[in-house]
Amino acid sequence: MRNVSPWREPVPPDGTMGEPRARGRFGQYGGRYTPESLAQACREVDEAFRRAWADPGFRGALARLLAVHAGRPTPLTPAHRLSEALGVRLYLKREDLTHTGSHKINNVLGQALLATRMGRRRLIAETGAGQHGVATATAAALLGLEATVFMGERDIERQALNVFRMRMLGAEVVPVTAGSRTLKDATSEAMRHWVGATGDSHYCVGSVVGPDPYPWMVRELQRVIGEEARGQCAAELRTGVPDHVVACVGGGSNAAGTFAGFADTTARLVGVEAQGGAGASRGRPGVMHGCRSLFLQDDDGQITPAHSAAAGLDYPGVGPEHAHLRDLGRARYVTVTDEEAIAAAVRLARTEGIVPALESAHALAWVIRAAGDGDLPAGSTVLMTLSGRGDKDLSTLKELL
CATH class of the missing domain: 3.40.50.1100 (Rossmann fold)
Known part of the structure; x- marks a missing residue:
């Protein structure tokens, strides 16, 4: 059974994804x-x-x-062939093109x-x-x-x-x-x-997890993704804002940075987790690594292991701001399987000439599935953050394909 958080109408602009409240809440x-x-x-x-x-x-x-070392700004790439096949307009925010290959x-x-x-x-x-x-x-x-x-x-x-x-x-x-x-x-x-x-x-914490101020600080440092993408969408799209903004979520830094650029718009925000992780989709409130958030736990409150073919999503929780966005209904969190992600990686490679990281392939797998089952209406505009390139996963893909 697929795990999803509620799909609600976007909340009106209210300062969401601004500075946290006192004590980093x-x-x-x-x-x-x-x-x-x-x-x-x-x-x-x-x-x-x-x-x-x-x-x-x-x-x-x-x-x-x-600019001079990491190669920003990264481009917004229309996925023409895949868009035609899916019946949506899919744009990729290309964090895979930064120096070192990810956000x-x-x-x-x-x-x-x-x-x-x-x-x-x-x-x-x-x-x-x-x-x-x-x-x-x-x-x-x-x-x-x-x-x-x-x-x-x-x-x-x-x-x-x-x-x-x-x-x-x-x-x-x-x-x-x-x-x-x-x-x-x-x-x-x-x-x-x-x-x-x-x-x-x-x-140097790597995601929007950990004790205050790290979740806020990392999100602010990743906000450049969303701010660039919003400006690029304004120039590219007739409406200026995509219908859906999608990103993979482990701890959730690439998603937080992307969502921060669109939190005050009508865009639906979708975080895609590994089915074997899914802290936002099926976690319970608890404390780990210095913060209170949603974590996979057993009946005694002990953290249970996560599993994903994508090592970056192999985490049994989610950043606290994602937990808050889920509770607000401002963002929806869904899961995909390893098999769906692997198939999505292959499909992107063969239709657009881009080999994505398996983490990013989870986000794409949801877009493919949602376009097929009507969760993404025909003609929808979709911005997806391609958080990293797939070089690191080629040996894994070679074993699994």
């Missing part, structure tokens, strides 16, 4: 649930980011790096600049699919910082190319052998490591 979610040693470090990050984000010099330096570089360049501003000389990061780890290693090399990346042993095996890239860039990759040996456990180990290294290290 998005409705009942968010907050800062950490030991005191990390609470102080989070307060320092919060204060430093607020000062930096209000500083035109910092914003200008980040904009220059995003992760937007966030990491901002946090790396913040780290240097704070006098930190090392970046700590977690990674699942490896793209955040590669982006962290890239930013560290660019700015003369050290980088230590925690990665689950299972993900190291299936993302060997990205592991090599991180090491090529000079990063230390630390295998995590605890638990399911995937993204959840890598995040836990990175946070534990940060406890003893707050004096000289910045924890």
Whole structure:
């Protein structure tokens, strides 16, 4: 059975996806649930980011790096052949064309600049699919910082190319052998490591998860996706705003950044999760990794493992702002299977000449399914964020096809 959250009319503009309430709250979610040693470090990050984000010099330096190093703005690509077959007008926001091959570089360049501003000389990061780890290693090399990346042993095996890239860039990759040996456990180990290294290290969280201010900060650093896309849609579409805005969701940073550009419009926002993850679709309120959000749990409240062929979606929860958007009815969250995502990746490759990351293929799989069953009416305009390229997944696809 497919898991979906309610499909409601978009709420009117009300400041949704603005600054969180006091103590980093998005409705009942968010907050800062950490030991005191990390609470102080989070307060320092919060204060430093607020000062930096209000500083035109910092914003200008980040904009220059995003332009000359990351390759922004990324194009909006009409998927002509696939659109004709589906009976909708599908546009792809091409984050796969950034340097390092995914949206992760937007966030990491901002946090790396913040780290240097704070006098930190090392970046700590977690990674699942490896793209955040590669982006962290890239930013560290660019700015003369050290980088230590925690990665689950299972993900190291299936993302060997990205592991090599991180090491090529000079990063230390630390295998995590605890638990399911995937993204959840890598995040836990990175946070534990940060406890003893707050004096000289910045924890570069890769998604809109974790203790305040990270969910808000990462969303603001990824907002560039949605703001660019909104301007591009205004120039491309007769209505100026697409009918639907779709993105894959693990922790949810590419979706949050995309949605932020359209939250005050009539566009329907759709987050697509892996059926084996689905924190927003079937999670329950709980606390993990420093914040309150929706997580997969058993009857005793213990976190249950997630599973996805896409390592970046192999996370048993969702960022707190996504949980809040679900409760508001402003965004809908749906799931697709591994098989649907793999078929979607193949279809995009053969119709548009683009091999997507398996994470992004989940979003496309929903578009294909929804166009077929009438959930997307004929003639609808759909903006989909293609969050990453599929090079990293070719060995997985080769095994599964």
